[in-house]
Amino acid sequence: MNRRQWIITCGVGLLALLGGALTSQWISKTGLASDSSVKAFFANPWQSPDGKVVNTSEWQGKVLVVNFWASWCPPCVEEMPALDQLQQENLQQNVLFVGIGIDSPSNIREFLKNTPVSYPIVIGGLEGSNLSKQMGNTQGALPYTVIINPRGKAVYTKLGKINEDELRKAIKSAL
Template identity: 35%
Template sequence: MRTRTVVIVAVLAGAIGVVASLATDPGWRTRLDQALDRIPASRAGQAVPAIDLPAPDGGRHTLSALAAGRPVLINLWASWCGPCLEEMPALDRFAKQQGANGVQVVGIALDDAAAVRAFLKAHPVSYPVLVDAAGPADTGVRLGNSRGVLPYSVLVGANGRVLRRWAGPLQAADLDDWAAEALRTRD
């Protein structure tokens, strides 16, 4: 019993030491992100895989049909994700500003279809929303989100190639920068 207590205390002390060293090293997040970015995934310049998913109310849609030859901002989210809820009004305004010729926004909820329907009833958006089951081969993972962070966004050029990826909420200024890049690189 005493040996187990010593082992538990040692493990906890080690964990506290790791957390303390990370907290005092401002560059740890950058180094971690750089290491994770070395993992093969959809990166800038890579073609986006074919995406064919159901809408919350039924029916299936392909990303290529929704984009219709336009740049597309794919935003992965979930109904239980607080930062996703905070980001969605900016995405909705952005989608409306882009109109029929700008960047198409497509939301992909990594969630249950019933939960997504209820969420969208309370928080409607003007852009298309699709549903995928969260898991090791979900759309987010296929688009490079190896950490499973939500929200997660990918900007895809009109040519179907990844321009940018972002883990975490996007701000209005980020969206404007992304739109300018997508429209500048339009084929």
Template identity: 40%
Template sequence: MNLTSLRATLLAALLCLLPLAASAAPTLAQTRFTDQSGSSVSLRAYQGKVVLVNFWATWCSPCREEMPMLNALRERLAPKGVEVVGVALDNKTETYNFARQLKINYPIVLGDSDTLSLLRSLGNPAGALPYSIILDRNGKQVGSLLGRLNEKNLEDTLRHFL
């Protein structure tokens, strides 16, 4: 086998692997999170609502700063079919103590070791926090926002999908 045909064979083998690598990345619909009671939950439970999924951690200052705003936003827009779900990349005790301290009224679930891969597949290659995605009423991702959220812009964006 000459060098040219060896390269062609290797390239063909690599191209065959690409669909496998792409399908190995977790999807939001397939992902299960853990709630405070330790139960496995899926975001499919919120289908039919416009959902803001906010990935955060207690050690992330911008995350902590935006949570009261998210709490108030959820309270205002819940009657119109908006839900906020926090996905914490942190340990259970610190997460729920912090949420209780701030009186967070939206659902908070825990991510796991696959959550960083999920963030990357959702359009956040660096895995930076805070990171939020917007799901339409069918559960389809229709937007993503990296960094601390601006309340007015976020509310205008969410209302667009109501």
């Protein structure tokens, strides 16, 4: 490669890096979930991976960390151990993590055999994907996390892999 080609390649690489950084900042700015979308979240007839109906009234009055994920999503899978650890750290704090699997029930069951978590996982499917969009996920990408305070108001959203310290602060401010 001659010098000119090398300079052009470096320039294109720097532009791509800058474009990626600016895009990631833009993507991470999602809106907070509306009151109606939070009500829709609680009213949805969620089912566990084994087909049992989940009683969402048990979730009300808690800080909820709702994480939309899929087994085919590498950043979702990468963050699950951290989410599980944060759930354990907050067991005595009236905080509950809930995973909404945007995947088929069989894929979710198979995934959880190899990667168990201590927090509830429910089947989201297409309805879960639509709900994540209603809750501020304008990109429709995963993972997407929403924190709902004990009064039922969304107070935090994050599109993309979580930052543990940022999530700890958001949980603390929601308590």
